[in-house]
Structure formats: structure tokens, C-alpha cells
Amino acid sequence: MIPRISGNKLLNSISWLNHPYEFLDRALEQYGLTFTLNMPTLGNALVTGDPAYISEIIKNKHLIGGRGTRVLRPLLGDDSLIILEGHTHFSRRQILTPFFKTSYIRQFDSLTFTATLDAIEKLDKNACFSVFHTVRQITLKTIIRLIFGTMAQEKEKTLTQLVDAYCASFQNPLFLFLKILHFNLGKFSPWGRLQQNKKALYKFIMDEIEQRNAVPDLKPSNLLNELIFAAHQQKANLDNDSIFNEVLSLLLFGHDTNAVTMSWLFYHVYQNSDIHTKLKANTGNPQQVAEDLGPDNRNFLKACILESMRLCPVVVHLTRVAEQDTLLLERTVKSGDKILPCTYLAHHNPDIFNTPYAYKPQRFMSDKEYYHSFFPFGFGARKCIGEQLALRQMQIILSTFIRETHLELDANFKCNPERQLLLIGPTHGTMMRVV
Numbered sequence: 044m045i046p047r048i049s050g051n052k053l054l055n056s057i058s059w060l061n062h063p064y065e066f067l068d069r070a071l072e073q074y075g076l077t078f079t080l081n082m083p084t085l086g087n088a089l090v091t092g093d094p095a096y097i098s099e100i101i102k103n104k105h106l107i108g109g110r111g112t113r114v115l116r117p118l119l120g121d122d123s124l125i126i127l128e129g130h131t132h133f134s135r136r137q138i139l140t141p142f143f144k145t146s147y148i149r150q151f152d153s154l155t156f157t158a159t160l161d162a163i164e165k166l167d168k169n170a171c172f173s174v175f176h177t178v179r180q181i182t183l184k185t186i187i188r189l190i191f192g193t194m195a196q197e198k199e200k201t202l203t204q205l206v207d208a209y210c211a212s213f214q215n216p217l218f219l220f221l222k223i224l225h226f227n228l229g230k231f232s233p234w235g236r237l238q239q240n241k242k243a244l245y246k247f248i249m250d251e252i253e254q255r256n257a258v259p260d261l262k263p264s265n266l267l268n269e270l271i272f273a274a275h276q277q278k279a280n281l282d283n284d285s286i287f288n289e290v291l292s293l294l295l296f297g298h299d300t301n302a303v304t305m306s307w308l309f310y311h312v313y314q315n316s317d318i319h320t321k322l323k324a325n326t327g328n329p330q331q332v333a334e335d336l337g338p339d340n341r342n343f344l345k346a347c348i349l350e351s352m353r354l355c356p357v358v359v360h361l362t363r364v365a366e367q368d369t370l371l372l373e374r375t376v377k378s379g380d381k382i383l384p385c386t387y388l389a390h391h392n393p394d395i396f397n398t399p400y401a402y403k404p405q406r407f408m409s410d411k412e413y414y415h416s417f418f419p420f421g422f423g424a425r426k427c428i429g430e431q432l433a434l435r436q437m438q439i440i441l442s443t444f445i446r447e448t449h450l451e452l453d454a455n456f457k458c459n460p461e462r463q464l465l466l467i468g469p470t471h472g473t474m475m476r477v478v
């Protein structure tokens with residue numbers, strides 16, 4: 044019998060939304076790796092970090108992804124890859140995948156490197172800075188270049204400002220979940236400001252699509268051009284509005300997730316002086332590290348990144364919805380119920396990860412594979428399309444910081460997990476200073 048989380052549904056919901064790590068720590072201790080719950084924001088859900096369940100979930104064709112991210116529709120529209128299902132999801136993914144392969148993304152290594160050097164140069168000695176805010180400027184630059192190709196400097200600057208303004212308009216994590224806040228009183232209400240900022244981005248991207256549409260021999264040399272080509276050929280349900288939604292979603296996911304992940308990474312590395320010293324002694328040329336650490340290679344820098352993602356996964360759980368009554372390890376999940384494969388629970392399973400709350404990069408130095416127990420980028424047909432890009436950027440950015448500057452955590456910084464919409468990051472994105 045699978046245990047069911049008891050207690051007041053509303054209080055559980057608030058705790059789940061505001062303090063998911065704490066909520067899951069308590070649940071793990073009390074109920075183990077698998078339990079059910081019912082909350083107003085979720086409905087009925089089976090939550091699991093048990094590798095046996097995860098293995099079944101990956102294989103099961105009746106558990107549908109995409110619906111769990113519906114809460115993002117007001118931000119991203121309803122037809123970007125992360126939200127699509129079935130054949131449209133498959134064909135959209137086929138169009139996008141080549142732009143995230145190692146052979147394509149390695150051309151952005153030097154941009155990430157120089158953007159990191161620029162960011163370091165701008166840091167005031169002894170002044171406090173947020174890792175999240177510093178890193179997101181670097182990752183945003185790269186994803187803009189990947190999507191749009193090289194644009195005039197002024198245009199790139201305008202687009203950066205528009206994305207910054209849009210991201211700033213949904214900082215409060217409860218904003219999306221509470222529909223009661225979705226009223227538009229123009230610039231006087233948060234929802235109104237969000238709509239205005241989205242409109243400005245829409246105009247920029249639509250102008251860009253129209254200008255490119257007018258080019259007679261447009262080359263599919265960047266992701267936006269490829270989407271425009273695909274729309275001409277009536278592939279993957281694409282029209283100008285869905286191109287806008289796709290571009291918007293890639294712009295947001297393509298920079299924010301790795302910036303939040305890096306806030307945890309800097310916290311873990313700089314909190315452990317032995318680890319930091321070892322990294323400093325071992326870090327080679329930052330532009331070369333991503334090449335040395337190809338997808339299958341193991342070394343200490345990559346191990347530090349993976350261990351940080353294990354300990355503090357920014358995506359706490361994935362969401363699948365049963366499209367019909369479905370048998371899962373002798374338990375029937377009812378049609379419409381949710382299954383949450385839970386990264387946080389799986390990553391803290393004491394049977395797999397000895398002393399699960401300790402930061403020990405050595406775990407990822409051996410050949411051991413953590414099948415079904417470690418999935419910070421998700422799994423199966425919906426696995427993160429940006430995994431290799433994110434890993435390359437993290438390696439380059441961290442090794443550049445380590446080689447080029449001397450940092451320490453700000454003495455007043457108290458690290459607590461905080462929700463940033465769907466992601467969980469450290470307070471203020473980890474506050475540090477150059478010494």
C-alpha cells in the first residue's frame with residue numbers, strides 16, 4: 044500500500060510551493076521514496092523517486108509529458124516544445140535538435156568565454172554580487188546568438204533589454220499559480236506589466252521574422268531561420284505565432300535554468316575550500332575544458348557540476364499525466380491523475396547515494412552509472428534539449444571564474460532554497476564578492 048500524505052491540503056500546498064526541499068525531506072523521512080498526495084494546485088498525484096518506478100514510467104506510453112508545464116502557458120503561449128504533445132512534439136523536436144548537438148554548439152564556446160571575462164571585469168572589488176544575475180547575462184547572450192545568429196550590436200542590446208524586462212515582470216513565484224492575480228490594469232498591475240513586456244518582445248520578434256521572410260535566399264544558418272523554413276514547408280504546425288512562442292520559450296529556458304543551476308554550483312564549490320583548491324589546481328584552459336569533457340568523459344570539474352545538480356536539482360520533479368487507467372508496478376493510476384517522477388527524492392535516496400546530504404563530487408568520478416536515480420535533465424523523449432549546451436557553459440564559466448579571479452561567499456550570505464517560478468535556487472542567486 045502506497046502511503047498518502049495527510050494534513051491540511053491548503054497548508055500542504057503552500058509548503059510544497061514555498062519550501063519544496065523541506066517538504067520533500069519531511070515526506071522522505073516519514074513515507075519513503077513513493078507516496079500520493081492531493082493538493083488544489085496539483086490534484087491527485089503519485090510522487091516517486093524510487094528507481095523501480097522511474098524505470099516503469101520511462102517505458103510507459105500512456106504517461107504524457109507536456110501537460111505538467113501548463114502553468115507556463117500565460118508566459119510562453121501554448122505551442123512550444125515543452126508544452127506540445129504527441130506527433131507535433133516529435134516533429135518540432137526534430138527541427139530543433141540539430142541546433143543543440145555538440146558539433147553545432149561548440150561554436151559558442153568562445154562567446155561564453157569572452158562574455159565571462161567581460162562579466163568578471165565588470166565586478167567591483169569587494170562589492171557583493173549575485174551569481175545568478177551575473178551568469179544569466181552570459182547565458183542570455185549565448186542563447187540569443189544561437190537562436191538569432193549574428194545581429195547588429197544595437198539590435199542584440201535591445202533584445203537583451205526586452206528579455207530582461209519580461210523576466211523581471213514575473214519574479215513573484217506565486218504570481219503564476221494564483222489565477223486571482225491575473226487581472227490586467229495596464230502598467231499599474233503586475234499582470235498588466237507582464238502583458239506589456241510580452242507585447243514589446245512579440246513586436247521585436249515578429250519584425251525580425253518579417254524581415255527574414257523578405258530575404259529571397261534566406262539560409263537556415265541559425266535556429267530562427269530554420270523555424271521560418273519549416274513554417275514555409277508547413278512542418279510541425281508552425282506559423283509566425285508559434286515561432287514566436289518557441290523562440291520565447293527557448294530564450295527563457297535557454298538561459299535561466301543554467302544560471303540558477305550555477306548559483307548552486309558556486310555555492311557548493313566556494314563553500315568547500317578543499318574542493319575549490321583542487322579545482323584551481325586542476326583547471327586547464329577554459330576554452331578547452333568543454334572539449335576535454337565531452338559527454339562521456341569524467342573528471343573533477345564535471346563531477347563537481349553533476350554532484351551540485353544531484354544535491355540541489357533546480358527542477359524538483361517532472362510531471363506526467365495518465366491518459367488512461369494505467370498499471371504501474373501493481374498499482375493502477377487513474378486516467379487524468381498525475382505522476383511526478385521526483386528528482387529531489389531520487390537524488391537523496393540513501394540506498395544509492397551514501398550520506399545523501401553531503402556534497403561529494405567523487406561520486407561522479409567512478410564509472411558507476413546512476414540509472415533511474417539521477418535525472419536532473421529529465422529522461423526519455425522529453426529529456427532536456429539543452430543538456431549539452433548547459434553542461435558546456437557551466438564548465439567554461441566556472442573554470443574561467445576559478446582561473447581569472449578570486450572569490451568568496453559574502454560573509455552575510457545565508458543560503459536557503461527559494462522558488463523562482465518552476466525552479467528552485469539559492470537565496471538571491473548566491474551572494475559573493477571578489478577579494
Ligand code: HEM
Pocket residue numbers: 108109111124125126136293294296297298300301304357358361362418419420421422424425426427428429430432433
Ligand atoms: C542546467 C540547466 C538545465 C536544466 C537543469 C534543465 C532541466 C530540464 C528538465 C528536467 C527538462 C525535462 C522536463 C520534463 O521532462 O517534463 C527539460 C526540458 C527542456 N529543456 Fe532544459 N534544462 C536546462 C537547460 C536548458 C537549456 C540551456 C535549454 C536551451 C534552450 C533548455 C531547453 C529545454 C527544452 C526546450 C525542454 C523541453 C524538451 C521537451 O519537452 O522535449 N534547457 N530541461
